[in-house]
C-alpha cells in the first residue's frame with residue numbers, strides 16, 4: 001500500500017517536472033543563487049565545510065574526501081531543493097510567460113532565456129574570484145571544443161593545429177590591444193585613447209581570428225588538395241612550428257611570454273562571445289550546407305557525385321573552426337593577461353582532444369558537455385598534480401573502447417523548441433504545437 | 439543535338455586498359471543499357487562520365503559542352519547523376535538528410551545564411567525539405583525519413599540511393615546495377631520505380647545491368663562491353679541473339695542469357 005502510494009507520488013512528481021519549461025528551470029537557478037547568498041556561508045560552516053564549496057564540491061573530491069558528504073548535503077539543500085521547488089511552484093507562471101514570449105517573437109524569447117541564464121550564472125560566479133575564472137575558462141573550453149569538433153567530428157578529419165590557432169589569435173589580439181591602448185617599453189606609448197579600447201576590443205579579437213584562419217589556410221591548401229590523410233601530420237607540424245616561432249620572436253617576449261594585456265575580458269564579454277560561437281556553429285551544422293560535412297566524412301566520392309564541392313566544404317569549415325579557435329585564444333590571453341608559447345603545445349592539444357572525444361563527436365551538446373565536464377574534472381584532479389595526466393588519458397582510452405563516438409554524440413539543438421512552453425496542450429492556447437525538429 | 443555524347447574514350451589503369459575506344463550517343467528521354475561480364479569496364483565508363491577519372495584519351499560532351507576532366511561535383515551539378523554498384527550511402531546520416539544534401543548545388547543562401555540563419559535560408563531549407571519528401575514518396579521510402587540509413591533493409595537503402603540521385607535534378611541518370619542482390623519481388627519493384635521515375639521526370643537513363651530481364655523490360659538500346667570494348671549494340675533482342683555476346687558470357691554469367 002505504502003509502496004503504491006510512494007510510486008504514485010513519484011509518478012505525479014515526474015509528470016509535474018515534465019511540465020516545467022526551460023524558463024522555470026532558469027528561475028530555479030536564479031533562486032538557488034539567491035539562497036546561496038543568504039544562507040550559503042553559515043550553512044557551509046554548520047556542515048563543517050568551512051566555506052561555501054566553490055565548484056559543486058568537485059574541488060574537494062581529492063583534496064579532502066571526508067568532506068564530500070557534507071558537500072553533497074550542501075548541494076541538495078542550496079541547489080537541488082531550491083531549483084526543484086521553485087521550478088515546480090512557478091510552473092504555471094513560467095509556462096504563461098514562455099507562451100507570451102513565444103507569441104511575441106521566438107527570437108525575443110531566446111534572448112530573454114539566455115539573459116536569465118546569464119543573470120544566474122554571473123551572480124553564482126560573483127561570489128568568488130576563483131569561480132569567475134573557472135566560468136570564463138570553461139566558456140572558452142566550450143568554444144574550443146566545439147570548433148575542433150567541426151573538423152574532427154562533423155568533418156571526420158583529424159586536426160592537431162588548434163593550439164596553434166589559439167596562439168595566433170592570442171598573440172595577434174594581445175599585440176593589437178597592447179600597442180594601441182596600453183603601450184610598453186618595447187612598443188612605445190599607446191596609439192589610441194584607452195577610452196576607445198573596450199569598443200575596439202572585439203575588432204582585435206576578430207583580427208586574431210582572421211590571422212588564425214590565415215594560418216589555417218597554409219595547413220588546408222596542402223592537406224585538402226588531394227584526397228588522403230595528410231591533415232593529421234601537417235596540422236601537427238603547424239602547431240609545433242607556430243610554437244617555436246613564437247618562442248624565437250623576441251619582440252613578443254619569446255619563451256618568457258607576453259603580458260600586460262588590458263583587463264577587458266570580463267565575464268560578460270566572454271559569455272557573449274561564447275554564445276555567438278555556439279549559436280553560429282549550431283546554425284551552420286544544422287543547415288544543409290553543414291550536413292555536407294557529414295557527407296564528406298561518410299563518403300567523399302558519393303558527396304562529390306551528389307554535387308557537393310568537397311574541397312570548398314573542407315576549406316571553409318577548417319578556416320571557420322580556426323577563426324573561433326583564434327577568437328578563443330584572444331579571449332584567453334585577455335582573461336589571463338599573460339600568455340606564453342608553452343601554453344599552446346602538446347598538452348593543450350591533449351586537453352582539447354580529450355574534451356572533444358569525451359563529450360561526443362559530431363555534437364554541439366556533446367561539445368558543451370565535454371568542455372564543462374572536462375574543466376570540472378580537471379579542477380577535481382588538480383590536487384593529484386601530475387597524476388592527472390595519467391588519469392585523463394586512461395579515461396580517454398576507456399571512452400574510445402566502450403563508446404567510440406563519445407558520451408553525447410550526434411546532437412545539435414533547436415533553441416526555439418527549447419524555449420517553448422510545456423505541459424498539457426489546453427494550457428498552451430495560441431501557440432501551435434510543433435514537434436521538435438531534432 | 440544529343441544529350442550525352444562520348445567519342446573514342448580510352449582509359450588505362452597503369453598497364454591495364456579498362457576501356458578502349460568507347461562511343462556513346464544518348465538522346466533526351468532515352469533508356470539505354472550497358473551489359474557485359476564482370477570486369478568488362480562498365481563501372482569505369484560511369485566513373486569516366488562522372489569525372490572520377492580523367493580519360494587517357496577521348497572526350498565527353500554533355501549538351502554539346504566538353505566536360506572531359508571537369509571535377510565530379512560540377513559535372514553532377516550540370517545534370518549527370520548516378521547510383522553506385524555498392525551504394526555508398528552516408529552511414530551516419532538519416533534518409534532525409536541524404537536527399538537534402540544532394541540538393542547542395544541548388545543552395546543559394548551561401549555562408550551568410552548558413553552561419554546566421556537568414557530568412558532566405560529558412561525559406562530555402564523549407565523548399566529543400568519539401569522536395570526531399572516528395573522524392574522519398576516517389577520511391578516509397580518517406581516513412582523512414584528520420585532513420586539512419588545503416589539500419590534499413592537492403593531494398594529500402596537502394597531506393598534511398600535512387601531518391602538521392604534524383605535530388606540533384608539530373609538530365610542523365612546513371613544506374614550502376616540497381617537491382618544487384620535483390621530477390622525477384624524487390625527486382626520487380628525496382629523496375630517499376632525506374633519506369634515511374636522516367637515517366638514522371640523524363641530524364642535519360644543509362645543503366646548497367648547483370649540481369650537480362652531488367653534490360654529487356656526497360657531499355658530501348660543495349661551495348662555489350664567485353665574487355666573494355668563494345669562488342670555489340672542494338673535492341674535487347676538483337677543483342678541477346680548476337681553470337682559475340684553469347685561467346686563473351688559463355689560459361690560465366692548464365693543468368694544474363696537466361
Ligand SMILES: Nc1ncnc2c1ncn2[C@@H]1O[C@H](COP(=O)(O)OP(=O)(O)O)[C@@H](O)[C@H]1O
Nearest residue numbers: 451454456474475476477478479480481482483
Ligand atoms: N581504380 C582502379 N585501379 C585499377 N584498376 C581498376 C580500377 N577500377 C577498376 N579497375 C579494373 O578495371 C577493370 C574494369 O573494372 P570495372 O569497370 O569495375 O568492371 P565492371 O564494372 O564491368 O565489372 C577491372 O579489371 C578492374 O579490376
Ligand SMILES: [Mg+2]
Nearest residue numbers: 480481482523
Ligand atoms: Mg561494376
